[in-house]
Amino acid sequence: MSTYTLLYTLLAAAVLYYICPLRLRGVFLLIFSYVLYAQNGKQALAFILLTTLSTWAGALLIGRIGARGKALLQARRAELSAEEKKRLKQRTKGRQRVVFWLVLLLNFGLLAVLKYVPTLPGTLARSLFGLMGRADAAPALRLFVPLGISFYTFQSMGYLIDVYNGKYAPERNPARFALFISFFPQLIQGPIARYDALGPQLTTPHRLDVDNIRRGLMLMLWGFFKKKVIADRALPMVDAVFGNPGQYGGAVIAAAVLMYSLQQYADFSGGIDLVTGGAELMGIHLAPNFKRPYFSVSLGDFWRRWHISLGAWMRDYVFYPFALTRPVSRLSKAAKNRFGTDFGRALPAALGNILVFLLVGVWHGATGNYVAWGLYNGLILALSALLESAYKRFGEHHAALVKSRGYYVFRVLRTFLIVNIGWYFDRCAHLSDAFSMLLRTFTQPMFSQLTDGTLLTLGITGAGFAILAASTVILFAVSAMQERGIGVRSYVLSRKLPVRWALLYAMILFVMLFYVPNALTGFIYAAF
C-alpha cells in the first residue's frame, strides 16, 4: 500500500465513520477493514479469517474450561481434599493448555510455513536435490503470504496468551474480536495492540470531536513529512550503495548506513504516525510505537524505544516466561553457586535477550544477515545484563561523571554507533556483503569519494541533500522537545492562533514544496 493510498484511505474512513449513525460505527469499521483487506484477494481473506476464528474460538474454549473448572471446584469445595482440589485445578489447566497449544501452533505454524518455507536457504534445497544428483531441479517454492500476517498473528496470539493467563475474560462477540484483529490502520505494520487497551475503543462509538481531528491531522502531517520528505528522498542512495557495495569505499558505505538509519526510522515511524493519526481522527488512540530511539543511552534503551509494541510483546510473551521457566531458574541457581550472585541473577536476562533477538531477527527473515543481526543485538544485550552490576558500581564511584551532560552525550553516541553497526546486517541482502562492507568501512575508507562528486551520483542531488539536512534538523528539534517532555502537538495547539497557524502553515508549505512526488513506494515494514 503506497503512502498516498494509506493517506486517503484513512481520511475517507474517518469521513465515512462519522457519517455512520453512532451505534453502527463499530460495524462500519469492521466492514471497512474487511472490504479493504479483501482487495488483497480471497486467499488473504481466508487466512485472516482462519486466525481470527481459531483464536476467538480457542480463547472462548479456554475461558469455558476455566469457568467450568472453577464452578466445579466451588460446588465441591466442602467435599474435596486439598490434594483433590489441586488435581482438579491441574486437570483444568491441562485441558486449557491443550487448546492453547493447538491454537498457538496452528497460527504460528501457519506463519512459519508461509513466511519461511519458501526462503529455505537455496543451498539447503540444492543440497537435498544434489544428493539425488539433480541440484538444478531444486524447486523454487512460491507460497502466498497474506499482507500483515506477522502483525495480526502476533496480535491474536498475544490475546490468546492473555486469556490463558487469566488476564481478562475472552471476548464472546466474534465481530468485536474480528474487528480487533482486522482493524485496518494497524494491519500493515503495527503497532501490535493488546486487546484490553484497544478492543473497547474500537467498539465504543466515538463522537466527532474537533480536538481529535486537529491532533490526528497534525500527527498525519508529521508522519507524511517523515515518510515523503525524508524517507523517500534518502531511499535512492541507500539502494544504490547497498545494491552495489563493491563499487564504493568505506566512507561512502558509512554515509549510506547513516542514511539508512535515517531512512528506516523516518519510513517506519512516519508510517506509524500516519496510522496513529488516522485512528485518532476516529477517536481511537493507538499505543505509541516509537519514542525517539536515537536518543537512547544504551542498546536496551534503544529497543524500548524502537518498535515498542514488538519489544513489549517479546518481553511479556517470550522473555519473562522463558526467564521464569524451571530449567532457566535451575541454571541461574547453579551459576550463582559457581560464579557469584550477580552473575547468576543476570544469567536468565542474558539468555532471554539472546533468545528474543534471535526470534526478532528470524521474524525479519530466515536469512543469514537477519540471524546475524539478531544475534549481534542479543549478545550485546546479554553482555550488558551480565555487566550491569559492574556498571552500577562504576556509577556509584563516579557519580558526578555519570550525571554529567558529556557522559550522556557519550552514551547516546555510543549507542548510535552500536545500532548502526547492526544496520549493516539488517540492510544487506547477504551476510557476506555485510561483513565485507563493515570491513571496508574501517580498512578502505576512500575519503576522497565524499568530496569528488560520488555522493551526487547516488540518486540524490545537491538540493536533495540540502532538503534532507534541513528536514533532519527539524526532526531533531521536534524530537529534542519531546525528549524534554514537551508534547509538541499540545505545545503548538496552546500557542496563540497566529503563531499556531504560522507554524502549521510553514510545515505544510515545507511538505508541499519538498515531498518526493511520483514515488508510489510502500512501507519497509509492510514486507515483514
Next chain:
Amino acid sequence: MNDSPKKPDQRRGWLRLIAFFIIPALFIFAANRLLLQTDAHSYYMMLEMTHRDDIDMALVGSSVVAYNIDPEVLTEKTGLTAFDVSVGTMGLPSSIAVTRQLFATNSPQIVVLVLDPNTLTSPEEDIQAQLRVFSFIKNPIERLTYTLDLMMQDGQFLDRLLLFKSQPVTSLADIRKNIEIRVDPQGYAERNTLDEGPVSYHGRGRVRVNLTPRKGKLLRETSIRPFTVTRQKGLYPYTQRKLLAFRKLCEENGARLLVMFGPDLTAHRLATGGYADKYTAVAAFCRENGIDFYDFSIARPEFIPRMDDYFYDLYHMNYEGSQLFSEKLGEFFALYLACEPVDQLFYASQQDYIEHIDFITNTWVTGETQGDLLVLTAGCNTGPGVTPEYRFTLVTADGTETELRGYSEESICSVSCEALSCGGTIVVYARPKNDPGQNPVFYEYPL
C-alpha cells in the same frame, strides 16, 4: 509530558479548522494557475475552440494532431470547418474532458479521435496533459470528477492536486506570461507571435513545425534498434471504458465518431516487439463495438506514400510531411463522408502491412575491439521478406571514401586496427539483396 490544552469549544474549533484550510486551498488554487508553466499552444487552442461555434469536424488528440494535421487543408477538401482539438500528451481521459468543452459551444458533425499509441501503453494519464487541460474545464463538478478519476487510476492524488510542482515556473517572466496570457490573450498573441523556436501556432489548433526536412537523418541518428517491451497485451479495461465513454459522449451530442491512428515511423513496428499489438487491439475493439476505425499507419503506398522521411522526431512530422498527410487525409474524408468505399486504401491488418514491407528503414553498426581487429557488426530493420546486404566503407577527414568490403549478406566485417589508425568514420550501407536498385540507407560510426 505536557497535558493537553483545555478542550476547545467545539463550534469555535470547527470554524477555525475550516478557516485554517481555506488558506492552503487558496494557495493551491492560485499556484495551479500562476506558478505552473502555461503551454501557450494548448491555451490558445482551447481559447479559440471555446470562442467558436462553427466547428464541423473536430480532430481530437495529442500533439500528433496539432503537428501532423492541417485543418485548413481538410476544410478545403471536405467543405467542413475543421479544427485540431490537440493538447500535448493528452490521452483518453483528457480527450473526453476537452471534447465536453468542445460540445459546450460547438455542434460538430464528426469527431475524429486520433489515438496516439504512446498514450495507450499505460492506463494512466500523463500529468502534463492534466495540467494543460485542467483550467479549461469550466464546470466545477466535471473538473472534480475528471481529477478524481485520474487520481484513482494511478494513486498520485497529491501530485495531481499540486499541479504546480509538476511543471513549475522557473522565472518571473513565466509568472508574467501566465498573468498576461489570461488577462489579455489577444495582446499577448500579438506581442509574442506564439513562435516558440522551431514551432509556431497558426490558429485552429494547428502547430507548424518550421524545421527543414530531414530525409532519413532522423532514423540514422536515432537508430531505432530492436528491443522487446513487456506490456500488457490488448487494451486495458480502463482504456476500453474510456473509448466507450467517448463514443457515448459523441452520440449524446449528435456527432459521428471515427477513431484513427496517424502514420508513424515504420521502424517502430519492426524494432519494438509488441508495438503493433495496440493498433490491432484498438482495431478489434472498435470493430466489436461498432466504432468506425481506420489505421493510417498501414495505408497502402498508392494512397499515402512512405512518410518516414518527414518525421523530425519519433512522433511528429515537419511542415512538408504534415501538408502531404493532410491532403491525403482530406481525400479520405471526402470519400468517407460521401459514403464511398475506403477500405481498399489500407492493408487488412498490421501483419499484412509488415509482410508487404519491401524496404530497409534504417541500419546501424556496432564495433568491438578483439585483439588487433575492430569487429563491426551491422544490423537493420526490414520487412520479413527482405534479405539485407551490407557494405562497409571508411571515410577519412578529407572526405575520401574507401570501400572496406562490398555488398554481402554477411553482417560482420573485421578490419585491422592498423588500417583504421588514421581515423575517420566507418559508414555502413544496407540495401535489399533482391532490389539492389533501391537507395541504400546508411549509418555513420565515428572512430
